Amino acid sequence: MVKLAGTLVLVGAGKMGGAMLEGWLAGGADPARIVAMDPSPPPEMRELIARHDIRLNPDVAGITDAQVVIIAVKPQMMEEVLPRIAPLKSSKPLVLTVAAGKTIASYERHFGADAAVIRTIPNTPAAVGRGITAMASNPNVTPAQLALARTLLESVGEVVTVETEGMIDMVTAVSGSGPAYVFYLTECLAAAGEKIGLPKELATQLARATVAGSGELMRQSGTDAGVLRQNVTSPKGTTYEALQVLMAEDTGMGPLFEKAVAAALRRSRELAS
Template sequence: MTISLKGTLVLVGAGKMGGAMLEGWLKGGADPKKIAAFDPGPPEEVKALLDRHGVRLNPPVSSITDAEVVLVAVKPQVMEEVLPDVVPVGRSKPLILSVVAGKTIATFQKFFGGDAAVIRTIPNTPAAVGRGITAMAANPNVKPAQLELARALLSSIGEVVTVDDEAMIDAVTAVSGSGPAYVFYLTECLASAGEKMGLPSDLAMQLARATVAGSGELMRVSGQPAATLRQNVTSPKGTTYAALQILMAENGMQPLFDKAIEAATLRARELAK
């Protein structure tokens, strides 16, 4: 999706997530002269990216009078300390786009005003390789053109979906925000089980990693439902069938995931208070 900017894109936080997005914006045709980044110590690779494209780093806040969007990509624990310094760019009534975990729309309105156009999002770590998925929830002040701009900016790191109710972000966090950790743990468990059946540990992990990564790519490319793909690989009374009898039992994976996602959702709600 082509990124066309009328005013300045202010990136607050040029760490791993902010850096990944910046790289995606530049690849998407964004004018580097219309981007300003604020970060006291960006990683070396991000600093090199900024230098290579001539993106402004930590310019005087007063020099930015045409902010079109302010994307906040800092850690939640430092946000309250960082935001006051960039609030003056809000004079031009930009879109406030947050990728800060656990911070509500109301939190940003506290800084930028009750009439601020705010979109809260939750991306996930595969964004680092352009395979993330980001859910976004907008307040009523967000105009259709701002929503489209947000979608274009977020598409630089993967898929984008919209939820109508900000409260759904907590469940999104539990499923896709925290989800990569579950997949990594599944890989660990698969490898460990292989070891118990006599495989060398390095081979078991190689098999598990390739299987999880390859299955994910097959699911993405084929577009078929996960259930269909599972059925396609399950021969009647075969080895996969035998394993699934355990995994799909009444006390198998589904109730465990139900409990896990519920726990993560409740924790997300607690952290957002």
């Protein structure tokens, strides 16, 4: 249950912001305590906002009871957006960002060194309520604010807390960018099926269903991925033969993923510097 004592200000009602807004409303949040700030929200979000009579783009100066400010805009827009909403700092709100590539310090520059800031990195499955979000906070965040942040983020999936802000870049490399890795795996599996003679549409259908179903099995069973792999691998069978290629010590998926995740981590650190 999402309970708000003051106003929740959502800055950015795009895919991620919109998914969270839908989750908060489904979780019982009072629409009268929500403000959306977005010059051009997508049509479906504009309709949702209008249907629930949520305030859209009111004068920031008129919001005197901001409890939490959720920042869900693209990183390249941040320096244009933050000065406009900085007056909200007079209410001493929790500043919770779901935008990639911006450090806690960058928000403190706009909201003050005493601002309570939580930096998070969600991933795209949040759009269907199956995301996972990692969060790191500065010392100004109270236990109550941390609990509120967790409740708000759980509206789109699982939530984990990391010990240091530096770990957010590591999380980005694994789960933040991870959906793209899975989508590419699906592409590769479909292309391989087509190459051995399957019709393209059938190969694509098989690959998508296999990846989606395997993920759901792993989620529902809670069984370790390695155990699940072993369970479907018969000694000297077809899966075993394929895994000899995929698990090759030097050329298999393991070394490739190590390189890919390391590259993503390096870029995440560059963007956050």
